[in-house]
Amino acid sequence: MRGSEAYDALILGSGQAGTPLAGALGRAGWRVAIAERVHWGGTCVNEGCSPTKLMIACAEGAHRARHAPEFGVSTVTVDLSEVRRLKRELVTSFARGSERGLQEAPNVTLLLGHAHFTAPNQVRVATAQGERELTAPHIFINVGARPSVPDVPGLGAVPHLLDSTSIMELSEVPSQLVVLGGGYIGLEFAQMFARFGSQVTVLQRGAQLIDREDTDIADALMWALRDEGLSVHLMVSELRVEPLGSGAARLQFNTPDGSQTVETAHLLVAAGRVPNTDTLGIEAAGLTLDARGFIPVNARLETNVPGVYALGDVNGGPAFTHVAYDDFRVVRDALLGGGQRPERLSTYTLFTDPQLGRVGLSERDARERGLDILVATLPMAHVARAIETRRTAGLMKAVVDRATHRILGAAVLGPEGGEVAAALQLAMLGDLPFTDLRDAVISHPTFAESLNNLFMTLGDVPPVGNSASRTEPSEVSHDA
Incomplete structure (x- = not known):
């Protein structure tokens, strides 16, 4: 040396x-x-x-x-x-x-x-x-x-255990895939392989998928995945893995619906890092x-x-x-010497379909902090662009400070949810009141235009410093 x-x-x-x-x-x-x-x-x-x-x-x-x-x-x-x-x-x-x-x-x-x-x-x-x-x-x-490997009895004896790296090296579509974990990584791979042609089962220990999110957002995504044929089990307990011949494994576990068993040759562990x-x-x-x-x-x-x-x-x-x-x-x-940076605004995107774009606080976050808030929600089934493209699964949700009308956070579960959430992020960085987005003239028909109708669901709340108001929200975001 x-x-x-x-x-x-x-x-x-x-x-x-x-x-x-x-x-x-x-x-x-x-x-x-x-x-x-x-x-x-x-x-x-x-x-x-x-x-x-x-x-x-x-x-x-x-x-x-x-x-x-x-x-x-x-x-x-x-x-x-x-x-x-x-x-x-x-x-x-x-x-x-x-x-x-x-x-x-x-x-x-x-x-x-x-x-x-x-x-x-x-x-x-x-x-x-x-x-x-x-x-x-x-x-x-x-x-x-x-990737981490959870402490599950028998898991270490599975000969071909997959993680988020090795699963991308498969050369053939598995007939069946079991995914341990209902977080961001697990769900992206679960839906991906279901669309490739695998029968996919997702096992989640918690009471909902993507546990950082509000329950209504998590439930909407779960039902969208189930509608595509994925089997999703929540509140999984007493999971045991028994290796079988030829590299397969038998998984036994309990759910609120009773004892369950599933066999697979492909087991993806997506339980954190x-x-x-x-x-x-x-x-x-x-x-x-x-x-x-x-x-x-x-x-x-x-x-x-x-x-x-x-x-x-x-x-x-x-x-x-x-x-x-x-x-x-x-x-x-x-x-x-670049100077002090502003406080970071938390944001991320889950690339499932429907896509989830998240920025700032969830409703759960805001209520745990004791904030006085307004909550706006709009199903994607009421968005013209979603109806026209036949992609109506999901919903939009925004949390607003009641006194200042400033947007505190939002989740957009729908087509290009990450892109729409980015528009909300820019509004938050600019410290705009929600009424500015409610009354903005946005190109029709786009997914971003649904921001008009999302904030119109809060009722006839005048913009800060302006007594002007807009008509009541229509069922579909289809302003000409």
């Missing part, structure tokens, strides 16, 4: 925070080393957002083809090996782009290998060419998380972990060790790519 190498910054992990941070610091004249253990670009590019959304689009193509006769169009064969090829092609393109961007950044050294702390400001990286000892006054941890902190040399660094193994940080993303930061999934915040990228911006602005 060569002698210790001194840098201005060390970055562990090339995810959606570490990669842009390396470039920004390098362009600012810092000497930067970035170490990546497996693949350039991080989870989003290689195993998360990009490949899954491409596969969801493929599954949607199959779904639409099966339902083409409903639109007067008269044929579906799914070639999962071709879907996998397309997925691999996209991943390779994006990962190479991330690596190329780092290679072209000034003052940045790339190291492919596992990194771990040997002291608070020192890291050892095991590369194919040998070990390298690096030191820096600033170290940024962006190592992400990985654990941080990649167990091989980082946490003790040598002196870092504090929380009970789940994540690294706590303050508003500047600083850990308990001076000069060491944690960005992205590893710090226990919302596990979304856009959050990790904003972590980069927080650190960049703090270190390079």
